[in-house]
Amino acid sequence: MSTKIIFTSATGNTKEAVELLEEALQDLDQDVEVFDAEDGVEVDEFFDDDDANYVVASWSDGDNGEVPGGIVDFYDDLDGYDLSGKKVAVLGTGDTSYPHFCAAVDIFAKLLKEDGAELVAEPLKIELAPDDDAIEKIKDLAKTLAA
Numbered sequence: 390m391s392t393k394i395i396f397t398s399a400t401g402n403t404k405e406a407v408e409l410l411e412e413a414l415q416d417l418d419q420d421v422e423v424f425d426a427e428d429g430v431e432v433d434e435f436f437d438d439d440d441a442n443y444v445v446a447s448w449s450d451g452d453n454g455e456v457p458g459g460i461v462d463f464y465d466d467l468d469g470y471d472l473s474g475k476k477v478a479v480l481g482t483g484d485t486s487y488p489h490f491c492a493a494v495d496i497f498a499k500l501l502k503e504d505g506a507e508l509v510a511e512p513l514k515i516e517l518a519p520d521d522d523a524i525e526k527i528k529d530l531a532k533t534l535a536a
C-alpha cells in the first residue's frame with residue numbers, strides 16, 4: 390500500500406510530524422510520497438491513485454483558527470471535489486493557548502467528509518512539536534494506514 394501526504398508548515402512542527410509519519414510508514418514497508426502544498430500541488434494530481442491512502446497535514450493560523458495561506462489554494466479547490474472511495478487521514482499541529490486548538494484539522498476533516506472521503510482514523514491533533522506521546526500516536530496512525 391502507498392500513502393500520499395500533503396502538508397504545510399511555517400515553523401517546522403507539522404513538517405516534523407509528517408517526517409515522523411513518513412518514517413513510521415516506511416518502517417512498515419509502505420511506499421510514501423510527501424508533497425509540500427507550497428509547491429502548488431493540484432487536487433487532481435494529488436488524489437490520482439485509487440489504491441493509495443491520503444494524509445492532509447496542516448498547522449492552524451488566525452486567532453479563531455484558519456487554514457494557513459500555504460495550503461489555502463488546495464483547500465479551496467477541494468470544495469465540492471468528489472473524493473468518494475478515497476481513504477484519508479488528517480493531522481495537524483497547533484497550540485492549546487488559542488481558542489480553537491488545531492482548527493485547521495477540524496476544517497479539513499469536515500470538508501474531506503463532505504467530499505465523500507472515508508476518514509480512516511480520528512483526526513490527530515498535536516501540541517506544537519511532537520513529544521513522545523504524539524510520536525506514539527503518529528506510529529499508531531501509520532499502523533492504521535498500513536493495515
Ligand SMILES: Cc1cc2nc3c(=O)[nH]c(=O)nc-3n(C[C@H](O)[C@H](O)[C@H](O)COP(=O)(O)O)c2cc1C
Pocket residue numbers: 397398399400401402403404448449450451452453454455482483484485487488489490491492516517518
Ligand atoms: C498567527 C498564528 C495563529 C495561530 N492560530 C492558531 C489557532 O487558531 N489554533 C491553534 O491550535 N494554533 C494556532 N497557532 C499555533 C500554530 O498552529 C502552531 O504553532 C503550529 O505548531 C505551527 O506549525 P508549524 O511549525 O508547522 O508552522 C497559531 C500560530 C500563529 C503564528
